[in-house]
Amino acid sequence: MRSYRTAYPFRWRVMDTLEMLARVLWPNRFSGAVPYLMLAPAVLLVLLLVIGMAQIADSSLHVLDRSTFLPSADFTLANYQTALRQPLYWMIIWRSLLGAAVVTLLSLIFAFPYAYLMVRTPSALLRKFLLIALFLPFFIGQVVRAYGWLIILGNQGVMNEMLGWVGIEPQRLLFNYPAVLFGLVQYMLPFAVLMLAPAITAIPEEIESAASSLGANWWRTFTHVILPMSKPGLVGAGLVVLTLSLTDFAMPAVLGGGSQDFIANAIYDQFFRTSDQGMGAALTLFLVGIGSLVVGVIFTVFGAGTLAMGRGKK
Amino acid sequence: MTKTKSTYALTRRRFLGSAAALGGLAATGWTGQAFAQEPEKPAEIIVRAWGGSWVASLQAGVSDPFTAATGIAVRHDLTEDNEIQPKVWAAVAQGRIPPIHINWDTTTNATKSALRGVTEDLSDLANLANTTELAKPVGLEGYPIVNTYGYVYVLAYRPSAFPEGAPTSLQVLLDPKFKGRIALYNDGIGFHFPAQVAGGGKLEDIPDNMDAAWSFIEKVKEQQPLLGEDPDFTNWFQNGEIDLAVTISTNAREAMKNGIELAWTVPEEGSKFETDGLWIPKGLPENELYWAKQYINFAISKDAQQVWLDGLGLPGVVPGLTPPEGLAGDPSYPTEPADFERLIRVPTAIQVEHESEWFGKFKAIMQG
Numbered sequence: 001m002r003s004y005r006t007a008y009p010f011r012w013r014v015m016d017t018l019e020m021l022a023r024v025l026w027p028n029r030f031s032g033a034v035p036y037l038m039l040a041p042a043v044l045l046v047l048l049l050v051i052g053m054a055q056i057a058d059s060s061l062h063v064l065d066r067s068t069f070l071p072s073a074d075f076t077l078a079n080y081q082t083a084l085r086q087p088l089y090w091m092i093i094w095r096s097l098l099g100a101a102v103v104t105l106l107s108l109i110f111a112f113p114y115a116y117l118m119v120r121t122p123s124a125l126l127r128k129f130l131l132i133a134l135f136l137p138f139f140i141g142q143v144v145r146a147y148g149w150l151i152i153l154g155n156q157g158v159m160n161e162m163l164g165w166v167g168i169e170p171q172r173l174l175f176n177y178p179a180v181l182f183g184l185v186q187y188m189l190p191f192a193v194l195m196l197a198p199a200i201t202a203i204p205e206e207i208e209s210a211a212s213s214l215g216a217n218w219w220r221t222f223t224h225v226i227l228p229m230s231k232p233g234l235v236g237a238g239l240v241v242l243t244l245s246l247t248d249f250a251m252p253a254v255l256g257g258g259s260q261d262f263i264a265n266a267i268y269d270q271f272f273r274t275s276d277q278g279m280g281a282a283l284t285l286f287l288v289g290i291g292s293l294v295v296g297v298i299f300t301v302f303g304a305g306t307l308a309m310g311r312g313k314k
Numbered sequence: 315m316t317k318t319k320s321t322y323a324l325t326r327r328r329f330l331g332s333a334a335a336l337g338g339l340a341a342t343g344w345t346g347q348a349f350a351q352e353p354e355k356p357a358e359i360i361v362r363a364w365g366g367s368w369v370a371s372l373q374a375g376v377s378d379p380f381t382a383a384t385g386i387a388v389r390h391d392l393t394e395d396n397e398i399q400p401k402v403w404a405a406v407a408q409g410r411i412p413p414i415h416i417n418w419d420t421t422t423n424a425t426k427s428a429l430r431g432v433t434e435d436l437s438d439l440a441n442l443a444n445t446t447e448l449a450k451p452v453g454l455e456g457y458p459i460v461n462t463y464g465y466v467y468v469l470a471y472r473p474s475a476f477p478e479g480a481p482t483s484l485q486v487l488l489d490p491k492f493k494g495r496i497a498l499y500n501d502g503i504g505f506h507f508p509a510q511v512a513g514g515g516k517l518e519d520i521p522d523n524m525d526a527a528w529s530f531i532e533k534v535k536e537q538q539p540l541l542g543e544d545p546d547f548t549n550w551f552q553n554g555e556i557d558l559a560v561t562i563s564t565n566a567r568e569a570m571k572n573g574i575e576l577a578w579t580v581p582e583e584g585s586k587f588e589t590d591g592l593w594i595p596k597g598l599p600e601n602e603l604y605w606a607k608q609y610i611n612f613a614i615s616k617d618a619q620q621v622w623l624d625g626l627g628l629p630g631v632v633p634g635l636t637p638p639e640g641l642a643g644d645p646s647y648p649t650e651p652a653d654f655e656r657l658i659r660v661p662t663a664i665q666v667e668h669e670s671e672w673f674g675k676f677k678a679i680m681q682g
Contacts (some may be wrong), residue, residue, distance in 0.1 A: 066667050069430040088678040101655045141318050174555075175540055258500035258541025259680050269677065272396040273501055275426055275669030 002185065054289070060281035071278055079282035089283065094260040095177070100221040100245040100294075103184040107241045108234060110185065111192035115233075116226070118193070119200045134190050142187055147256035149183055150174060167175065176256025188244060192237040199233020200226075235302045239295060246291055263287045318480045324650040331470045351358040353601035358387040359415040359609060364394045366545060367568045370503070371625025372418065377597055377615045379621075383612075395419050399427065402595045406432040412595035420460055421451060422665045425639040427523040428458035428664070434603060435461050439611040448589060449614060453663040460610055461589040462619075463628045466646045466657060467504030468578040468585055470566035475557040484530075485514040487558060493537050497550055500541035501529065502676030504586045505560045507658045509534075511583035520660055524675075531679050541680060551572040551576055563646035568625045578654050580645035587648065587657035 026034075062071035063078045068254040083089050118130040139146065152158050160170040173179065203226060211221040227234075242295030248263040263270075263283065333611065363369040369390050391398070391414055405412040409505035417424070427433050428451070436442075436457040442449060451459045471481055475492075482565050506527050510517060515526025519524050547561040551569040555583060559566075563578055570576045581606060592610045594603065612618050619630040624638045629649050641647040647656050 066670075067429065069426045086675070087672075088676070088681055235468060261540075261677075262680055268499075271400060271672070272394070274673055275399060277400070308598060 047067070053285075056281045057282055059277050060279075060285055062278050062284060064276045064278055069275060079278045082279065083282050083286065089286075090277070092261055092263055092266050093286070097290070097294070099181055099184065099262065100242050102181055103188055103245040104238050104242045105229075106181075106185045107188040107192040108196075108238060111189055111237065112195055112230070112234075115193045115196035115200055120205070121199055127148045134193055137187075137190050142250045143254065145187060146183055146250055149179070149255060153179065175259070176262050177256075179255040180252050180260050180262075183255045184245050184248060187248075187251065188241045191244065192241050194232040195237035195240055196230065199230050200234070222262075231302070235298065236302065239304075240300060242297065242298075243291055246294070247287065248249055262292075325540045325622045331536055353604045355384065355386050356605060357608055359411070359490070359602065359608070360389045360391050360394065361416045361418060362393060362661060363418050364395070364397050364544065366566065367571070367625060368544075371622050373623050374625055375622025376609070376618045376621070379618060380609055380612050383497075384605070384608070388609070395423055399423060403430060403432055406596050410597065411599070412597050415594065415597065415598060415602060417589060417593050418607055419459070420670060421459060421591050421662055424459040424591050425451060425454065425594050425662050427593065427595075428454050433458035434574070434598075434607075434609060435595055436594065436607060439607060439614070441611045441614045444616070444633075445614055445631045446633060447468045451591065452661060458589040459593040460614060461591040461631060462613060463626065463630045464587055464589050464648065465564065465626075465628050465647070466580065466585045466587050467508075467561050468563045468566065468577040468646050469558055469581050470551070470561050470563070470569075470576060471665060472551065472557045472561045473577050475573055478510075480577060481558070482579070484508055484560075484583050486581075487534050487539075494540075494559055495557045496537055496560070497540040497542060497547055499545065500680075501673040502680075503587070504562070505531070506672050506676065507586050507651070507660055508560070508581065508583045511658075517658060517660075521664055521671075524672070526620070528675060528679065532675060533541075535679050535682070536659045539680075548572070560634055563644075564592070564626050564628060569586050578646060584658045585645070586655050588653065589657050595597070606629045631641045 009220070016085040031236075042121075044106055060079050061072065061075045061077070063068075063076060114130065114134075117133070118127055121127050123129075141146075150157075154160070155170050155172070155175075157174060158208045163169075163171060205227070208221055211225045216224065247264055248262055249268065252260050252265050264287070267280050267283045267287065269278045270283060344568055352406065361372070363372050369392065373388075373390065377390065380386065381388055394400075395417070398414060399419075401530060402412050402417065403413065404410075417427075420428070424433070436459075439457070439460065441541045442457065444459070445460075445638070448464055449461045449483075450457065451461060467480060469484065469486075473480075475495075502509075506524070507517065507520065509530045510520060510524055510527035511528030513526030515524065519526075540546070542550070544562065544565050547556075547559050547565045550556045551559070551566070551574050552572060565579045566576050592613060598606060613622070614631060616632045619632045619640045621637055623630045623635065627638050627641055627647070629635070629637075629647050635643075637649070644652070645656060648657060677681070
């Protein structure tokens with residue numbers, strides 16, 4: 001005969017005790033509130049963000065008194081008026097928006113075949129290789145990667161050395177707008193692939209086979225089946241890449257040579273270089289406003305893609 | 315090999331510095347007997363500093379000897395001066411203990427903190443009696459900051475790019491052959507005033523009319539200059555990216571020490587002369603404030619200045635320092651009144667009031 005101890009192990013009794021305790025602390029009648037309880041940490045984080053934004057909004061309404069380097073007591077819209085009057089900020093906003101759009105487009109173009117191959121390849125070895133190549137950059141910070149490009153693309157870098165082999169004089173490959181966009185695309189590519197891969201995985205391979213058996217060539221299958229069905233992934237990846245690019249600081253700072261600032265660089269200058277927190281706060285709210293507007297337009301036109309978890313606009 | 319030699323040199327320098335410090339501290343009456351009556355020593359004090367050769371020099375000349383004499387460790391916080399400023403301001407405003415004990419800062423930046431009222435008064439430092447007038451911040455009551463040395467924004471150049479001799483004027487920046495091969499600070503610091511002269515304006519018109527400066531800077535913009543911070547200049551010279559830069563002589567000297575062929579000059583338009591200083595934020599516990607003051611007091615002693623500024627290649631605030639090798643009579647190392655004739659000094663108060671406006675204007679031109 002089996003002993004009681006064996007029939008009802010000790011760890012089961014521990015679990016029973018824990019369950020009993022849980023029932024005391026959180027009775028069954030509260031079970032409907034469990035989802036809200038699980039949501040609480042996220043809500044708390046968002047709340048903290050809102051409090052921070054409120055403080056930034058408050059800062060933006062005070063101009064800097066340069067005799068004391070303290071914010072003035074009066075509430076005013078002067079910082080916003082100053083920012084709107086300066087062509088510099090309009091130019092930087094335009095450069096940031098254009099850069100974010102170009103980087104998003106290029107990232108999606110380059111990421112799609114990578115994600116498709118990673119998902120569809122029958123070779124486990126190739127899939128593993130693509131996955132490792134995808135995740136490796138995540139272990140290297142953005143700033144380090146940017147400095148890596150300084151070494152590769154510098155006047156005495158590998159690229160110019162290779163150009164030298166075919167008799168081409170060293171070219172200035174760094175410290176211009178294309179260099180910033182190049183660095184951003186390289187940085188954003190893994191994000192785009194990661195967002196696209198689940199969407200492509202969700203497309204049954206049989207549909208592609210069906211299109212093929214009905215006479216569609218590769219291009220028609222791609223444009224009429226794969227691409228439309230990948231739309232949620234493309235929208236999700238596009239949103240992530242667009243917002244990250246729009247708010248980026250390091251690539252313009254390192255690869256721009258000081259003359260290709262994005263909005264985040266202008267905000268940094270106000271907070272840290274000129275000690276004008278009010279103006280920095282006003283520019284911050286401009287950035288948040290512009291980013292929200294762009295995302296809102298995309299949501300309206302294309303839906304939220306994979307970010308809507310399958311419940312978005314089709 | 316180089317590394318071994320360098321380590322040996324630093325060790326030797328530290329040893330000499332420490333020995334000198336002990337002597338210096340003893341000479342100022344700061345003896346072991348005195349320690350017994352001093353406030354409790356903190357385990358460490360934190361000094362914000364610039365990196366590279368800047369912090370190495372501070373460590374050799376001031377921090378290590380201070381530790382050797384007091385047993386208090388000195389930690390160098392390499393947060394940028396612009397970035398530590400709002401942190402210190404926020405800490406003082408919120409009644410928190412500030413994140414650093416001592417800020418090594420530009421005098422212009424430090425003056426902003428003094429105007430905001432976040433700096434401790436340092437008038438009671440014993441060694442101030444032995445300093446020149448350069449140590450005193452102009453336009454401020456007492457010593458909320460102690461200036462510790464001066465420096466010049468020189469025109470640094472690669473001699474091989476100038477076979478006919480050193481450039482004599484800032485107009486060289488407009489020479490088409492240097493397009494894309496010149497560098498300035500990314501906010502134009504050190505360049506606004508010489509540019510006013512190079513553009514045909516007068517220094518007396520600063521700050522009311524700087525059209526000449528902006529006009530010249532617009533021309534320089536067409537030359538596609540690189541814009542960066544201190545370490546960038548050294549890197550750019552080393553990597554062959556630039557031939558000319560308006561930068562602090564210390565950065566050019568650092569690149570030279572790294573084996574880069576480099577020289578510098580003060581152009582006929584003049585070069586900006588500035589000072590850096592040390593200050594202590596309000597809100598430190600009494601004992602830590604005391605030892606932070608002792609650190610600054612030691613930093614303006616002759617022995618500490620000699621080693622520290624040997625490393626930086628800059629003129630100090632104590633009379634009788636021996637210039638580092640090769641810098642006696644150099645325009646970047648002014649010591650006599652005649653040396654300052656070619657240098658441009660604009661009152662700190664004017665700089666503090668207008669600096670952000672000048673930075674903004676420079677940015678607007680360069681970002682265009």
